[in-house]
Amino acid sequence: MATELLSGGIRFDGISSGTDFSSMIDQLKKVESIQKNRMELWKGDWEKRLAAFQEIRTEIGNLKVIVDKMDTTQEFMTKTASSSNSSILTAAAGTEALEGSYKLEVGQLATNAILTYQNGFTDKTASINSSGAAQEFVYTYKGEQHTISVADGTTLEGLVNMINKDSQNPGVRASLIKTGDQYMFQLKGMDLGANNTLTIDAATTVGSFDLDPAMWHEQAPQNAQYRINDWPGGSWLESSTNTLDEAIEGLTINLRDTGVSQVSVDTDLDKITENIRAFVDGMNTVRTKILELTKVDSNKSASDPNKETSQFDAEKGSVLTGNYGVQLLSSRLKLITSNSGPGFDYQYEEDGQTKGDIFSSLAQIGIMTNSDESSVNNGLLEIDEEKLRSALEKYPDEVSALFAASGEGISDSADFSYHSHVNGITKPGKYEVKYDIDASGNITNATIGGVPAKIEQGLHQIVAMDGPAKGLSVTVDNMTAGSYSDTVRLRQGKMGELSGTLAEMTSSNGTLKILERNYQDIIYQIDEKIEREESRLLKWEQNQRLRFSRLEATLTMYDRQTQALSSAIQQMSKS
Numbered sequence: 319m320a321t322e323l324l325s326g327g328i329r330f331d332g333i334s335s336g337t338d339f340s341s342m343i344d345q346l347k348k349v350e351s352i353q354k355n356r357m358e359l360w361k362g363d364w365e366k367r368l369a370a371f372q373e374i375r376t377e378i379g380n381l382k383v384i385v386d387k388m389d390t391t392q393e394f395m396t397k398t399a400s401s402s403n404s405s406i407l408t409a410a411a412g413t414e415a416l417e418g419s420y421k422l423e424v425g426q427l428a429t430n431a432i433l434t435y436q437n438g439f440t441d442k443t444a445s446i447n448s449s450g451a452a453q454e455f456v457y458t459y460k461g462e463q464h465t466i467s468v469a470d471g472t473t474l475e476g477l478v479n480m481i482n483k484d485s486q487n488p489g490v491r492a493s494l495i496k497t498g499d500q501y502m503f504q505l506k507g508m509d510l511g512a513n514n515t516l517t518i519d520a521a522t523t524v525g526s527f528d529l530d531p532a533m534w535h536e537q538a539p540q541n542a543q544y545r546i547n548d549w550p551g552g553s554w555l556e557s558s559t560n561t562l563d564e565a566i567e568g569l570t571i572n573l574r575d576t577g578v579s580q581v582s583v584d585t586d587l588d589k590i591t592e593n594i595r596a597f598v599d600g601m602n603t604v605r606t607k608i609l610e611l612t613k614v615d616s617n618k619s620a621s622d623p624n625k626e627t628s629q630f631d632a633e634k635g636s637v638l639t640g641n642y643g644v645q646l647l648s649s650r651l652k653l654i655t656s657n658s659g660p661g662f663d664y665q666y667e668e669d670g671q672t673k674g675d676i677f678s679s680l681a682q683i684g685i686m687t688n689s690d691e692s693s694v695n696n697g698l699l700e701i702d703e704e705k706l707r708s709a710l711e712k713y714p715d716e717v718s719a720l721f722a723a724s725g726e727g728i729s730d731s732a733d734f735s736y737h738s739h740v741n742g743i744t745k746p747g748k749y750e751v752k753y754d755i756d757a758s759g760n761i762t763n764a765t766i767g768g769v770p771a772k773i774e775q776g777l778h779q780i781v782a783m784d785g786p787a788k789g790l791s792v793t794v795d796n797m798t799a800g801s802y803s804d805t806v807r808l809r810q811g812k813m814g815e816l817s818g819t820l821a822e823m824t825s826s827n828g829t830l831k832i833l834e835r836n837y838q839d840i841i842y843q844i845d846e847k848i849e850r851e852e853s854r855l856l857k858w859e860q861n862q863r864l865r866f867s868r869l870e871a872t873l874t875m876y877d878r879q880t881q882a883l884s885s886a887i888q889q890m891s892k893s
Contacts, residue, residue, distance in 0.1 A: 339866040354851040361844040368837040370611045370637045375830050377607045381600040382820040388593050389813035394722035396589040402580040408572045409581045415568025420581045425543035428560045431507040431516035432537035438500025442475045446526035456519040459488045511558030512541045585714045602698045608648050611638040643833040660746035661809035673730045676716040683709040723811040731804030733796040740789030746810035749787045752803045
């Protein structure tokens with residue numbers, strides 16, 4: 319009799335012997351599966367590391383969004399413009415606008431040309447050409463003549479559509495204005511300004527229109543006229559539009575009516591402070607996440623790792639404690655917030671001349687890392703609000719440069735000046751410029767950043783051709799014979815520096831992505847080991863069940879033999 323029957327995957331063990339071999343095998347399998355279980359825990363730990371890196375990546379991405387919104391002076395240096403009479407004009411200020419007050423007098427607004435036929439039509443669907451042949455509607459706009467062929471039977475409404483849908487339309491629009499029970503035909507130029515004239519030409523043959531000028535009401539095109547601070551006194555400044563974007567540097571002014579209005583320009587210190595707080599909060603969110611994932615809890619009791627579901631549960635550390643990649647990332651971010659910006663220099667005196675920058679680091683405007691280990695904010699950035707406000711009020715442009723300068727060239731020498739650089743090629747930084755001028759007035763032996771540079775004698779320029787300064791050029795202003803040496807700086811604000819670093823960290827070849835790929839490879843390798851171990855365990859279990867099946871059969875045979883012998887002995891005793 320079989321000792322193990324398989325039917326639909328159901329096993330019947332120990333029926334004859336009465337021994338639960340299946341339970342014994344299950345218990346032995348638990349011991350045999352220890353290695354597999356450890357691999358699964360090991361895999362889970364690496365998955366936790368991977369998830370932790372993805373959390374950091376998310377926070378870094380959020381921080382990059384913040385800094386990218388304020389990495390240029392146009393975005394960072396918020397200025398406001400207000401008009402004392404918004405019915406006359408409104409104004410908006412850009413970064414270049416200078417603080418102050420400007421008086422604007424509007425003499426007239428710019429207008430477009432409009433021609434309105436003063437004889438009304440009672441029916442817009444009535445024919446305007448009943449001649450039996452095609453006629454022409456001819457007009458000239460901005461000096462160019464255009465002809466519309468008006469077929470026999472064309473309606474007034476049809477002419478309007480033909481003009482507006484003409485593929486060669488130079489910028490005019492026809493329309494019908496209903497007044498009472500009549501429709502007035504109107505043709506208008508869409509461009510403002512005195513030069514954009516519009517006429518209905520004598521070549522027009524559509525009989526429904528009388529070409530007598532008296533039959534047409536005309537709004538002549540004209541330029542806007544205005545004065546700034548009562549200048550020019552006896553005449554006007556003119557603009558072909560009602561939007562002035564070059565009249566006052568940094569201001570966009572929209573003229574709305576004639577009259578006088580005062581425009582005031584101020585730096586919006588509150589908005590700038592709000593932007594700075596947003597940056598600090600974003601940076602602290604990243605730092606807090608890193609601290610959370612790398613902290614060591616000295617109050618936590620370490621336990622037997624064999625009894626925990628994760629090695630992290632058995633240690634005092636966290637998921638990324640001691641992780642080199644995170645340490646590198648954290649160090650780079652801290653250096654950016656603590657060091658001087660690229661191309662910035664501490665202010666100093668040399669030969670009676672003040673050189674360097676008023677602000678070259680965030681600490682100088684009140685943004686520092688809390689180093690008090692007993693503080694809940696230890697390791698986070700903090701703002702000295704009073705110090706920041708004072709810096710903004712006294713030197714708003716310098717604060718703006720510290721945060722948002724982008725390729726701003728400065729020469730520290732009175733003998734040569736910054737000329738240009740190549741975006742994306744020239745690296746921000748401080749470079750020493752050396753050169754000689756011989757008795758003939760020629761520039762010789764020129765170097766920039768310690769690397770021989772190209773000399774453009776006719777332009778009096780020195781151009782870096784290699785190294786991090788590649789593409790940087792300076793103009794020599796003092797051509798007196800002698801030897802010269804000083805520095806030129808290409809400044810990059812903290813937001814631009816940080817944006818570039820964050821982009822590098824999160825790029826496909828960045829620190830985070832490389833570590834994530836490494837962890838994914840490790841997880842894949844562990845999966846392969848687990849798969850091999852599961853295959854081994856399956857074969858082991860099959861072998862064990864076969865062995866115990868044979869043992870069951872043997873025990874059953876011995877049991878039967880024992881029963882037979884016992885029966886025989888009993889029969890012998892009776893006889």
